[in-house]
Amino acid sequence: MSTDYNYDEQGQFFPYFVATMLLLALIPVTYSTFAPSKQTGLQNNPRIESSFKPADYDHIEQHKRKKRKESRRIKRMIFLATGWSLMAYMIYLIATSSALTPKIWDPYTILGISMSASERAIKSHYRRLSIKFHPDKVKLKGNETMEDANERWVEITKAYKALTDEEIRRNYQEYGHPDGKQSYSIGIALPQWTIADGSKYWVLAFYGVMFGIVLPYYVGKWWYGTKRYTKDGVLMETAGRLFKSYEEDCDEKKAVEILSAGGLEKFRKDEKSMEGKEHVIESAIKDKVPYGVMSTLEKLDGWKRKTYGLLWAYLTRTKFEDPKLDAEKLDVAQDAVLWNNSLLAINLAFAATKPILASMRINQNLVQAIPPGGSPLLQLPYFTEALCEKIEEFGAKDHWSIQRFMALPDAKRRQLCVGPDALTDAQYAEAIAIAQKIPIIRVEKTFFKVQGEKTVTPHAICQLVIKARVVPAGVTPPPVDPKDLEDEDPAEDDVDALIGRTPAKSKTQTKATADATIPANEVEKSPLVTGSEPPLPTLAHAPFFPAATLPKWHVFLAERRTGKMIIAPMTILQFPEATDNFQVQTFKLQFGAPPNAGEVHFQMHLVCDAYLGTDYKASVVLKVEEPRMFEGRPREEDEISEPDEDSLAGLMATSRGQKVKKAGAHHHHHHDDSEEEEDESDTEGEVEEGSDTDTDTDTDDE
Template identity: 90%
Template sequence: MSTDYNYDEQGQFFPYFVATMLLLALGPVTYSTFAPSKQTGLQNNPRIESSFKPADYDHIEQHKRKKRKESRRIKRMTFLAIGWSLMAYMIYLILTSSALTPKIWDPYTILGISMSASEKAIKSHYRRLSIKFHPDKVKLQGNDTLESANERWVEITKAYKALTDEEIRRNYQEYGHPDGKQSYSIGIALPQWTIADGSKYWVLAFYGVMFGIVLPYYVGKWWYGTKKYTKDGVLMETAGRLFKGYEEDCDEKKAVEILSAGGLEKFKKDEKNMEGKEHIIESAIKDKVPFGVMSTLEKMEGWKRKTYGLLWAFMTRTRFEDSKLDAEKLDVAQDAVSWNNSLLAIMLAFSSTKPILSSMRINQNLVQAIPPGGSPLLQLPYFTETLIEKIEEFGAKDHWTIQRFMSLSDEKRRQLCVGKDGLTEEQYKEAIAIAQKIPILHVEKAFFKVQGEKTVTPNAICQLVLKVRVIPAGVTAPPVDPKDLEDEDPAEDDIDALIGRTSSKSKTQTKTTEKSPIPTNEVEKSALVTGSEPPMPTLTHAPFFPAATLPKWHVFLADRRSGRMIIAPMTIVQFPEPTDNFQVQTFKLQFGAPPNSGEVHFQMHLVCDSYLGTDYKTGIVLKVDEPRMFDTRIKEEDEISEPEEDSLAGLMASSRGQSVKRSSHHHHHHDDSDEEDESDTEGEEDEGSATDTDTDTDED
């Protein structure tokens, strides 16, 4: 057997090589592009409809279109379209070249018989074919001619003679050829000119660059790109600068200063072109920012100064004459939410209550474009600082919340809002409609419990049970059904529910539309939703923010005296029941009870990350009791049955004064006194019952 090596001069095998290389590149790119995301998109979530348009509405919409365009990944999609089109063409060439390849003469195929057929079966089959296809007996049909019939019969006869020869048939069965083992050639899917003296070095250089430089570069770029970001999608360098900026006594203003450290990657490269930009920003915001912000701004330099100024420009709703600055302002505001998620994770690790609350509340300011210390009424459309001063009677100690404003009568609200230098009737109606759609969580009941127990004991797995309702401001909700405030334990045979896993019998919907940006406990929703998915949460009403967001509520327990977070937060994103019917929602935060008995005073915080003035804070006491010792006394109500009087247990029970059953033998020999016996037995049973009652009373 000989082996020949030949090159693909006719381009017959080159499509195989190209298709293989394309598949190596297109496979991973296609999967990463179209793989299902772990997070559900927000395009289908319901919205709070409003016709209100901010002053820089055009810039905000332009920014949204830009982000949508980036999310479509035009370059990647173009690469995939061209790549798969070329792949389809290569497949077409492969199929056509395979069809043109000459086939090996196969007598088994010609006769239409299997290779396992015996010589006798071959002869029998040949006789049947001779009756049908012999030129003297064949009946010509359609386009058949006598010449084609003769050629077909020649092929059949040739195949028959080949298969009736024992050696030829064995060669076909073993080697697939009548002459036995044949030499074969190895085709190289490249034309021969690739190794010619004048071009082989160029070809080697091409392969060296592709497989030695380009491929490792892109693989390394992808790998280090995945390690470059935190789980919150923030650069590691940015997270490090946020960590360095942490302070124990951090308020909302300080949080904005820390977040400005995230602008390095955005503005460091363009630092030379920022000359004069800082002055434009500072002159535009100097009369709008709180006291102390300008002095902090003057201490900063370069990219950090610009980021800090743009953050305050966004929160004060400042417009620039420079469209590029307006676009950068929206970019920084959207990125600042991601930076704040990373900052909140850092602050949670330190467990100080004040920085944690500052980070959660600055998210409200960023989403609603309201500076720290600003009025929550600015969340309503068409409300301005001038109108709010009139409503609050300027000089009041605290700003009004939406709840306080909506608690006024409609007549009083109209008197304050509608009229000259105020709102029109249409604007007022829309503002009120929006106020009545902003979700506000009302805590109906909060208590601690241990599943399956009546008391909380040391080191037990304890749960903070929250019974809440969504009641927008100005909306009258019906009274709560007391049964809805109870928390029933699962059945003893429902093992899945007891260990906190979704059972097949009762499917608790725990699906969320958004991954929590902070380390949180898993949200356990005890309300059951059967037959349908839970309602999709409504997007945050934030007309100034350049992206769609979902409102989230963070619940955690803290110690008021030490100012420390005691129990890590739980994040509420989705409700298991519809919120428009004021259904009581149940959420549980699980943690370990203290190791010692006594009372532990917590301060519970419920903070929304999207709406100002909706936070809730209350004191709550956890009472930890010493575990009770098992009562060794036998209680009659716990007994399965009373012993008979003739048994050993019955004799011992009689000596202790406990009631016993009359034996069947005794009843059999005293038929005449059945009525007296029954009467006496009833009396004994009554005595036993009275004894049990007294015992319970003594224990109490």
């Protein structure tokens, strides 16, 4: 048996090699490009429509188009399109080329008979073939030669003998061919010139570079690139600098300085272009920033100074004459929100309330482009600082919230806002319409509870229940149904609600679901149907921010005495129902109750990260009570009963000197039992009635 090595001179096997290498590269790149993102897509979310356009509207729209273009990853798309096109061509070549694949020698196919044919039928069929294909009798057709006819007859004869001759049949059954062992060839999927003396070193060098340098480089770049970023998408180096800048006494102005540490990677590679730009930035913002910002700016240098100045330029809505500075200002503002997510995570780890609130509130300033300490009325379209000062001088020393402004009678609001140097009627109407669409959470009731219990006991799994609804400013909602402020425990068979996977259904709802079906026309309206998806939340109204963003609300508990957060925040992303229904929603913050009985005073914070002046703070009191033990004498059925005198147990007890029941005392004993049961029932009723207490929660708005 011999072995032949054949090179792919005609390119028959090379497509297999190319297709294999393409798949190794295309599959991971395609998956990473089109894999579902963990972040919520915002392209389909509804928006608060407004015709208001900021002064640098063109720059903001240009920045958005630039970011959308970057998100498409054009270079990667071109690579994928080219790669898969080449892959399709390789598949076409594989399907259409006549590859040198070994063929199985089959005598039945050669003779054209069934495998179930008998030996007699095979001999008869062979005689008919000899008349037709024997070289002495065959009639040549077309380009057929006598040599072709001889080869065909040899194959027919071999097939016939393989089925009828004992020795030849043995060779066929053992080796798959009547001639015994056959030689085989190995096809190498490369042309022979690739290993010729003149080119083999170039080919080896090519493969060495591709598999020894290029492939490890890109794999390593991807791997270390993923490890360079935190889960918030912030560089590890930036997160480290934010961690080192942590201050327990941090406020919103200090948070801006801390966030400027994130500009290192953005500007350190282009420090030469920063020459002279610091003066342009500082001269543009010096009359707009709060007191102390310019002195802080002078202490900084290099990239941090530029980042700090650009952040304040964005917050004060400063427009530069240099388009490049305007673009960098928007870049820094958008990146600052990511840096602030990392800063918030760091502050939560330290659990100090002040820096946590500072980080949450500076996000409001970044989204709305309002400096710390600025008026919340600047969130409304066409409102300027001069107009806000005019309004806030009317009966107040501090800034007004949108709720306070909308609480004025319409005639008074119009008198303050509409005028030659203020707003037109159309601008005022649009500002009021936007104010009424900003979601503001009104907390209707808060209380503590333990599921299935009437009191909160030490170490119990306690819940802070928050009953709230969205009430836009200037809107008078209908009164709250007292039943909506109750919190009924889920039914025992509502497993999903018990483990917190879905909202609880009352026992009445659970029974109704089990006993009746929902009509087809009521499916969409029924609260029992959980398969339908909730409506998408509305994007935040933020005309100055260069990206779409969703408003989020953070709820957490802090201890009033120490100023420390004790319960990690719960984030509310959306409300299950439309806001114009004014439906009360229930949110629960779960934690472990204190180990000792007594009153614990907490501060509850509810902070929105997208709108200024909408925060809610209240004092709540948790009353922890010692568990009540059963009072009263033990029941007789819980005691060990005495055996009867005439029973086997009674005889054994008598022999040991123990007490037994007399044989004639059965009827009297049952009468006594009934009396004891009546007494027990009365006692238990009194104890249960006396233990009916609820957990009190004092809620004082501050």
